[in-house]
Amino acid sequence: MTTRQDSTAEPPPEPGEPPAVPLEFAAFCELHRPRYLSYAHVWLPDPAQAAGAVQQAFAEIAVHWRELLGSSNPTARAWQILRSTVGEHTLRSDPPPERPDHAVDDDLAILHYVVGLAAPEIADVIGTDTASVAGRLRRTMLREASGW
Structure with missing residues (x-):
């Protein structure tokens, strides 16, 4: 009796080679x-x-x-x-x-104004919805504008 090998299975990594990632x-x-x-x-x-x-x-x-x-x-x-x-x-x-750890809004502003991502891209990166990002960006902009 012969043993059949699954041709779709990956071979085990060579010694010293990092394991395959999913x-x-x-x-x-x-x-x-x-x-x-x-x-x-x-x-x-x-x-x-x-x-x-x-x-x-x-x-x-x-x-x-x-x-x-x-x-x-x-x-x-x-x-x-x-x-x-x-x-x-x-x-x-x-x-x-200087960086307050609780300032998620600052991260959104950085991703938008410095990195140049649009609200949908930011939502994709941080794992939230676009409307939430857009609303928080507007609030951040208004808060900053009121401080000028």
């Missing part, structure tokens, strides 16, 4: 990496430090990937991991930039 995770990284990097560059002007923070965030997301997929909003959970990771790196930089 296709969904690879697609998620491909989609979000440029936007995550742009966001990280705002807080971490050194390109290597920004790239390192994003890579660290993706590593953390990878560790929790299956759990994230089971959550009600995987994209929002991944965004929180990125924000937290970038925040940790800003605390290590010298001098640390």
Whole structure:
């Protein structure tokens, strides 16, 4: 009797080779990496430090990937991991930039006015709906305008 091998199965990784990542995770990284990097560059002007923070965030997301997929909003959970990771790196930089950790509206403004994303793209990145992003951006703009 011969053993049939499934031709669609991937071969095991060679010793020292990193294991294959799930296709969904690879697609998620491909989609979000440029936007995550742009966001990280705002807080971490050194390109290597920004790239390192994003890579660290993706590593953390990878560790929790299956759990994230089971959550009600995987994209929002991944965004929180990125924000937290970038925040940790800003605390290590010298001098640390002023950044209130509770200012989600500031992140939306950064993604819109600095990174150049439209409300639908921001909603996609942070895992929320477009109307919520648009409303918060309007409130932020009005709050800033009233302070001038």
